Amino acid sequence: MGKPKIVVLGAGLGGTIAAYEIKAAVRDKADVLTISGSETYSFVPSNPWVAVRWREPEAIQVHLPPVFHKKKIDFTAVGAKRLDAAGKQIELNDGSTIDYDYFVIATGPDLAFDEIEGLGPHGGHTVSICQTSHATSAADAFDRFTQSPGPIVVGAVQGASCFGPAYEFALILDTELRRRKIRDKVPMTFVTSEPYIGHLGLDGVGDTKSLLESELRDRHIKWVTNARVTKVDPDVMHVEEIGEDGAVRKTHDLPFGFSMMLPAFRGVPAVRGIEGLTNPRGFIIVDKQQRNPTFPEIFALGVCVAIPPTGPTPVPVGVPKTGFMIESMVTAIAANLAAILEGREPTAEATWNAVCLADFGDGGVAFVAQPQIPPRNVNWSSSGKWVHLAKIGFEKYFLRKVRKGESEPFYEKLALHVMGIRKLRL
Ligand code: FAD
Numbered sequence: 001m002g003k004p005k006i007v008v009l010g011a012g013l014g015g016t017i018a019a020y021e022i023k024a025a026v027r028d029k030a031d032v033l034t035i036s037g038s039e040t041y042s043f044v045p046s047n048p049w050v051a052v053r054w055r056e057p058e059a060i061q062v063h064l065p066p067v068f069h070k071k072k073i074d075f076t077a078v079g080a081k082r083l084d085a086a087g088k089q090i091e092l093n094d095g096s097t098i099d100y101d102y103f104v105i106a107t108g109p110d111l112a113f114d115e116i117e118g119l120g121p122h123g124g125h126t127v128s129i130c131q132t133s134h135a136t137s138a139a140d141a142f143d144r145f146t147q148s149p150g151p152i153v154v155g156a157v158q159g160a161s162c163f164g165p166a167y168e169f170a171l172i173l174d175t176e177l178r179r180r181k182i183r184d185k186v187p188m189t190f191v192t193s194e195p196y197i198g199h200l201g202l203d204g205v206g207d208t209k210s211l212l213e214s215e216l217r218d219r220h221i222k223w224v225t226n227a228r229v230t231k232v233d234p235d236v237m238h239v240e241e242i243g244e245d246g247a248v249r250k251t252h253d254l255p256f257g258f259s260m261m262l263p264a265f266r267g268v269p270a271v272r273g274i275e276g277l278t279n280p281r282g283f284i285i286v287d288k289q290q291r292n293p294t295f296p297e298i299f300a301l302g303v304c305v306a307i308p309p310t311g312p313t314p315v316p317v318g319v320p321k322t323g324f325m326i327e328s329m330v331t332a333i334a335a336n337l338a339a340i341l342e343g344r345e346p347t348a349e350a351t352w353n354a355v356c357l358a359d360f361g362d363g364g365v366a367f368v369a370q371p372q373i374p375p376r377n378v379n380w381s382s383s384g385k386w387v388h389l390a391k392i393g394f395e396k397y398f399l400r401k402v403r404k405g406e407s408e409p410f411y412e413k414l415a416l417h418v419m420g421i422r423k424l425r426l
Helices: 013-029 044-050 064-070 132-147 164-179 208-218 323-341 385-404 410-418
Strands: 005-009 031-035 040-042 061-063 074-076 080-084 089-092 097-099 102-105 152-156 188-192 221-224 227-232 236-242 248-255 258-262 298-300 354-359 364-370 378-383
Touching: 005 013, 005 097, 013 031, 013 102, 013 323, 013 385, 044 132, 044 164, 044 385, 061 064, 061 385, 064 074, 064 385, 102 323, 132 164, 132 258, 152 164, 164 188, 164 208, 164 221, 164 258, 164 354, 188 227, 188 248, 208 221, 208 364, 208 378, 227 258, 298 323, 323 354, 354 385, 364 385
Parallel strands: 005 031, 005 102, 031 074, 102 298, 152 188, 152 258, 188 221
Antiparallel strands: 040 061, 080 089, 089 097, 227 236, 236 248, 354 364, 364 378
């Protein structure tokens, strides 16, 4: 009998380091294969910088095959078509199939632009920063916009869960427009499904409400909260403001010359709609060990994992899944797979702490929510120039890790332990 086969689906922020960490944990007890849709890794958190040309796309990308080869991890960039969870098999886009013993889903989000007429970069009227290719097109659109400036609308639509990048992008645009000395020609509005500024899908962290309100006020950015975007025309966004009772309180027709709205996320087609595996939005159901209860050989990590909202809100708002939380899921899965292969019970639990740095170019806001759902043991937020530098540090550290195929360098462990933040529940 051959070795057990562990297949990791997706080579984004979570999947790439999951492959490295799982291989380091199971060593020669199993073969590890990663299925990606591309040979290129892109560091998504730097996309807002690409969209204003503070970064060239190539600076945040890594060519993966040589790194995987060096780490003795099999790799294909053919992409997956459909998972057969009951048959323990995955069909690839070229029609071939791969059998597995253990399967790790790290497919990130499917971007639900189609849920709102006129939204998004594929035939719609708003740009996107969710993928690096989108951010590259957004940079071209922003350059054209600066030739003939007008109003800007930035934010996150109903059902979105990733609010940090929306604030980050609004404030980065403000910084860049000031640098180009045309900020005075650009009225800006922040439109969000959050019930209040700084909610972030987490019912606020520390003082994020005051911090972010103050940042928006200081920079003359107006806002609309509890917003439901009904339609986007080529130069007007139609928005309903929803009251506590669910009724429409007010409508806004917001003209724009440039707009970026984060969409709602859902599970990707390859794994969506599998009874027992996914919730109605196509996110993967997992237990505390990141394991699916119906198909216990399947684990999941990152944005594709189902996490319930922190509480009811007038407009649906999801929970963000940030980098450190994703790394904590990776560490738990690697430990659990190693335990299973050694015949032990898989008991490692990820902490799901939310740690986030939102950079504005000349400053930023950082927060740590531990655990995610209040009341919390750590509920801290802060702002200042140091956040910009910390975010550059995060980018450099993460890209180094992906380029080298490192699972966890010593200094990372040390720094996080010093901060009292751990990836696994002890
Ligand atoms: P992804 O990184 O999206 O990776 C999923 C991968 O799976 C993709 O490469 C995709 O192509 C692949 N895939 C999907 N379907 C298939 C298939 N059928 N076959 C093969 N491959 C497939 N978090 C932070 O902590 N800090 C930040 O500053 C931050 N900034 C963000 C900025 C933006 C604009 C966004 C959108 C998110 C940000 N996040 C940030 C949140 C989060 O860290 C990122 O979204 C992160 O990339 C999520 O990692 P992931 O592995 O779950 O998904």
